[in-house]
Amino acid sequence: MTEIIVDRVGFSYRSRRQIIRAVNDVSFRAKSGKVYALVGRSGSGKSTLLSLLAGLNKPDCGSIMINGSNLQSMNPDLYRRKQISVIYQNYSLFPLLTVKENLLYPLLLNKVDKSKALLLAEETLRSVNLDKSVDNRLPSTLSGGEQQRVAIARAIAVQSNIILADEPTGNLDKENSLLIMKLLLELAEEKDICIILATHDLNLAAQANHLFQMEDGELSEVDS
Amino acid sequence: MSINALILYVNKNIHRRIHVYLILCLFIAALLAAWSLFVRAIDQKRQDIQDAYETIPVYIILSNIAGTRTDGLEIPDYWVEYFISESYSYQGFEQDRAFSSYVENVQIKTTLYYKLNLSGAEPAGEALPVNQKLIGITGMSAAGAGEALSAKVDFLPGYDESFLGSDEHVCIVSEKTAAMMNEDNSIHLAIQASPVGDKALVLSLNVIGIHHSDDDFIYCPWQLAVDCQIALEGHYTADSLRATVRDNTELSEFCQILSRHFCAVTPSGKAPEMHDSPVLTHYAYAAIIQDEELNRSLQDLNKSLRMLELIRTPLLIVVILLGACMGALFVHSQEGDLKTARMLGTSTIQILSILGIELLGWLPLGLLLGMGLVSAAWKINVQILVAIGIGISTLLGSIVCCLTQIDGKRGAFI
Numbered sequence: 001m002t003e004i005i006v007d008r009v010g011f012s013y014r015s016r017r018q019i020i021r022a023v024n025d026v027s028f029r030a031k032s033g034k035v036y037a038l039v040g041r042s043g044s045g046k047s048t049l050l051s052l053l054a055g056l057n058k059p060d061c062g063s064i065m066i067n068g069s070n071l072q073s074m075n076p077d078l079y080r081r082k083q084i085s086v087i088y089q090n091y092s093l094f095p096l097l098t099v100k101e102n103l104l105y106p107l108l109l110n111k112v113d114k115s116k117a118l119l120l121a122e123e124t125l126r127s128v129n130l131d132k133s134v135d136n137r138l139p140s141t142l143s144g145g146e147q148q149r150v151a152i153a154r155a156i157a158v159q160s161n162i163i164l165a166d167e168p169t170g171n172l173d174k175e176n177s178l179l180i181m182k183l184l185l186e187l188a189e190e191k192d193i194c195i196i197l198a199t200h201d202l203n204l205a206a207q208a209n210h211l212f213q214m215e216d217g218e219l220s221e222v223d224s
Numbered sequence: 225m226s227i228n229a230l231i232l233y234v235n236k237n238i239h240r241r242i243h244v245y246l247i248l249c250l251f252i253a254a255l256l257a258a259w260s261l262f263v264r265a266i267d268q269k270r271q272d273i274q275d276a277y278e279t280i281p282v283y284i285i286l287s288n289i290a291g292t293r294t295d296g297l298e299i300p301d302y303w304v305e306y307f308i309s310e311s312y313s314y315q316g317f318e319q320d321r322a323f324s325s326y327v328e329n330v331q332i333k334t335t336l337y338y339k340l341n342l343s344g345a346e347p348a349g350e351a352l353p354v355n356q357k358l359i360g361i362t363g364m365s366a367a368g369a370g371e372a373l374s375a376k377v378d379f380l381p382g383y384d385e386s387f388l389g390s391d392e393h394v395c396i397v398s399e400k401t402a403a404m405m406n407e408d409n410s411i412h413l414a415i416q417a418s419p420v421g422d423k424a425l426v427l428s429l430n431v432i433g434i435h436h437s438d439d440d441f442i443y444c445p446w447q448l449a450v451d452c453q454i455a456l457e458g459h460y461t462a463d464s465l466r467a468t469v470r471d472n473t474e475l476s477e478f479c480q481i482l483s484r485h486f487c488a489v490t491p492s493g494k495a496p497e498m499h500d501s502p503v504l505t506h507y508a509y510a511a512i513i514q515d516e517e518l519n520r521s522l523q524d525l526n527k528s529l530r531m532l533e534l535i536r537t538p539l540l541i542v543v544i545l546l547g548a549c550m551g552a553l554f555v556h557s558q559e560g561d562l563k564t565a566r567m568l569g570t571s572t573i574q575i576l577s578i579l580g581i582e583l584l585g586w587l588p589l590g591l592l593l594g595m596g597l598v599s600a601a602w603k604i605n606v607q608i609l610v611a612i613g614i615g616i617s618t619l620l621g622s623i624v625c626c627l628t629q630i631d632g633k634r635g636a637f638i
Contacts, residue, residue: 054567081569092564094233096240101232106568108229 002032002067002161002194004053009062010217011052022048023059024217030196030210032161035188037205038198039222040214046198049214050164053196054086055079066162081110084162085155089170091147093139099125099150100135106158124157125150128183145176152183156191163187165197169204181207230574233565234581237558245582248554249590252547252618256594256611259543264604266536269529276521277472283514284327285466289487291510295333299462299509304332306485307467314484326478327467331366334449335359335463336456337419338442340404341412341426352419358395358442360449363388366464376436380409383432391447396433398440405431413442417456425455472518479513486511540610547614551621555579555629562630575630579622587618 011023022045030036038046051057052064055076064071066083086092093102103121108114125135128149139147148168155163165184169177181204188195188209198214199205211222238245286303287294306312307330312323324330338358364377364385377396379385387394397411405411413427429444453460469475479488487507555562562575570578591611598604 056567077569077571079569080567086567092560092567094236094561094564096236096561097233101236105229105232105565108232109226109569111226114228 001192003065004030004162004194004196005063005065006030006053007063007065009049009052009059009064011048011057011059013048013057021217023052025062026217026219027062028212028219028221030194032192032194033188034209035185035195035197035207036210036212037208038196038212038214038219039200039202039205040198041200044214045217046214047166048217049219050086050166050196050198053162054084054164081106082158083160084164085158085160087148087151087155087163087165087168089167091139091144091151091171093147093150093154095139098136098138099130099142102139102150103154103157106154110158120157121153124153127156128153143176144172145179148172148176148180149183152180152187156187159191161193163193163195165195167199168197169199169201177201177204226574229570230578230581233561234578237561237582238585241558244554244557245586248550249586249593251550252587252590252614253594253597255543255546255550256591256607256614257597259540259610260594260598260604260607261602262532262536262539263607264598264602266529266532269525269532273522273525273529276518276525280472280518280521282469282472282475282518283466283512284469284482285512285514286464286486287510287512289507289510291512294466294512295464297463297465297509299465301460301462303485303509304460304462304465307332307465323481326470326474326481328470330362330465330467332362332446332465333359333366333463334446334453334460336449336452337416337421338413338427339416340401341414352416354419356440358413358415358444358449358452360444360446360452361388362446366446366466377433378436379433380431387432388443388445390445391451392445393427393429393448394432394445395429396435396443397431398438398442399434399436401440401442402431402434411442415452415456417453421456423456425452427452472515475513475515475518482511482513485509488513543610544613544617547617548621548624551583551618551623552625554583554618555622555625559629562626566630572627572630575626576623579626580619583619583622587615591615 006026006028009023009026010021012019012021014020024045026045026049028036038049040046048057052059053071055071055074058072066074066079071079080086093099094105097105100118100121103124104114104117107117107120112120122132122135126132130146130149130153134142134146134150139150142150148171151168152163163184168184169180172180184195184197185207187193197208205211213220213222285294286297286299288297306323307327308324310322310324312319312321336358337352337354338356339352377385383394395411397405401411409431411429411431413429414424415427416424427448429442435441435443450460469478482488485507487510562578565575565578566572591614595606595608595611599606
């Protein structure tokens with residue numbers, strides 16, 4: 001059971017001699033087994049909020065509690081290694097590692113035995129409907145949808161409690177976007193994972209369990 | 225072991241980005257080679273300056289005070305002795321170093337007058353034609369030796385110019401005089417110190433060469449002429465004297481010693497100011513120092529050397545900075561991958577370890593290649609310290625780029 005509590009979090013950064021208040025007094029709760037969608041136009045603060053949740057930035061005020069522990073007091077490397085996975089619009093796979101090696105890397109980083117890691121990688125790739133033939137191919141030889149499924153498989157393989165997805169369907173066509181969204185929904189329910197995704201696609205966001213609107217750094221919940 | 229993850233990443237990177245490593249390797253090698261060539265250029269300039277001192281001759285030529293005449297000077301023997309004696313006294317004190325040690329290849333000319341003594345009669349002083357000169361020279365290039373010896377001299381078998389450096393009774397005669405020599409190639413001369421001298425002595429000389437000029441000058445070893453003059457007058461004089469400075473790096477020191485006895489005249493012949501000058505009472509002769517060629521060469525070389533020395537430090541800084549830039553570029557080329565690695569939970573230390581392992585692969589190779597190039601191809605001394613400096617700056621550049629670019633970005637998710 002995973003619970004994220006974001007309490008009155010704010011974050012500012014400097015951009016070209018001006019201070020940008022990217023996240024302003026944001027509070028919400030998220031639990032495992034659900035998909036939470038953040039919608040908003042570009043520059044509304046969605047990605048910044050996700051970066052705070054990923055531990056990439058520290059909030060200027062407020063707190064982020066992950067399963068009762070303050071994120072700011074956690075070791076960020078261990079947090080990102082064991083509790084959280086991130087899925088990006090551009091997939092963020094290692095281009096010079098094969099599909100299987102992309103899954104092996106985080107497993108080996110988590111000190112999983114190599115033979116066990118290999119098995120786990122193969123199983124996970126099958127679970128996201130990727131054929132065995134892709135295992136030894138480089139990511140650049142796959143389609144966008146296949147690459148995003150590899151990224152999701154990587155998140156599943158390390159057994160993260162939380163998945164943050166920043167515009168995961170941004171580079172995909174409608175059909176693949178729907179497939180990915182369906183995969184995320186199944187993942188949340190079957191693996192009891194808390195998934196928070198940022199998107200500007202209202203149709204996709206409507207499929208999530210909870211919908212939040214982000215505007216000028218402020219968050220408000222929208223009835224689904 | 226999480227190190228397996230790092231090894232996986234590095235192994236695949238090296239295999240699939242080998243061309244990147246090669247380029248970086250070659251650039252570092254080229255950087256080191258370029259710096260070494262620059263240093264070599266500086267060393268070469270210094271060597272050229274040294275060579276200039278060693279190879280460009282500087283002549284000292286005695287003249288009258290005005291510098292208008294270098295022949296017919298009647299330089300007294302005690303002045304000449306400065307240039308040839310192994311000891312040197314100044315103001316009554318023996319000096320540690322002989323005046324003559326500063327010079328070499330001293331060329332001296334002394335003139336006597338002769339008449340062919342064909343009859344073998346006892347000679348007596350009489351009026352002699354002024355063109356019947358017996359010229360004693362230390363070598364063919366003795367100053368004022370006359371145009372005669374610039375023409376070809378045919379030496380008889382077994383003889384050469386070196387005989388002029390001896391005191392042997394030998395001579396070089398004109399064709400006209402050669403026609404009158406004895407069957408044993410000897411001639412008998414009556415010698416006088418001046419055309420109208422009252423004393424004469426007989427000299428028998430072996431002809432060792434024939435010069436092809438219109439005058440009837442006879443050339444003999446200078447020492448022989450000196451012996452004759454001493455025998456006739458009790459002392460000797462020299463018409464002209466020139467010498468070559470032995471070690472040009474001692475020229476300044478030698479000029480100070482020269483100035484004790486001679487006033488200085490520049491090669492252009494410019495004499496010092498004369499009126500009310502102690503020159504007239506103190507000096508009898510001037511010493512023309514022909515060092516224009518040396519000065520001109522040194523001026524050019526020193527100017528070049530100064531330029532190179534001026535840019536040496538800024539260039540070294542540029543080289544080191546370029547090394548740092550290469551390190552930063554190396555990191556920047558895989559910035560996306562390293563950020564992904566960070567997002568997967570790879571720690572900063574682990575990221576630096578990845579970079580360290582990769583750098584250890586190509587950086588030493590590049591430095592060794594550069595050192596090998598300069599050593600084998602151009603035979604230049606390897607600049608070990610600079611190579612180490614480039615290596616360190618590359619490492620630092622990559623570390624700084626890693627810490628600022630991979631970890632330092634704020635406000636962006638990736």
